[in-house]
Amino acid sequence: MGRKAQKNDSLPGSLDMLVLRTLSRRDLHGYGIVQYIQQSSDNELLVEEGSLYPALQRLELNGWIDGVWGVTSNNRRARIYKITAAGRKQLA
Template identity: 55%
Template sequence: MAPAPEPYRNRIELLQGTLDMLILQTLQWGPQHGYGISQAIRSQSGEVLQVETGSLYPALQRIERQGWISSEWGQTEQKQRAKFYQITETGRQQLARDRSRWETMVAAITGILQPVPES
């Protein structure tokens, strides 16, 4: 059995724009409030990525201003008032661009970390 991944503890944020991409991806699964978004990122990353409130809410505000998400007030399962976010069509287009750039970056880094031996 593989060892459990160590939680992401570096105070330097994820690569510029990565949090926005993760939020947009999470909202692809359906509307969610801020705490739900952070929990989804945490659970889907195997408990490795933990988004702090101080990073999440400014990111939500920024990407809402960009038109990538919209929000409305509602009630949580616990009957608490919360702002629920959902991805817009513009957000879906942005997510596709972000994913493409991310996949290019991952391939480039993989090429450096695992170079193909020359024949």
């Protein structure tokens, strides 16, 4: 019989698309991106920091997102990411 999909199974590039989709809704810092993906998937999709931050760097190098230093709602300094026009084209 077929193998049941594990929570950590994914297609190549799917994390990048999840991040772009998340940032198309609102600008967020890394931890906020993780929380949004997990909450919106009812904890079916678990994103680890070891995967997220390389993906954010890759997306920024491709010009699909921009990251700027800012202050979060709890007054902590964090890099806030937003999707660019080129990133929106990737979602189309």
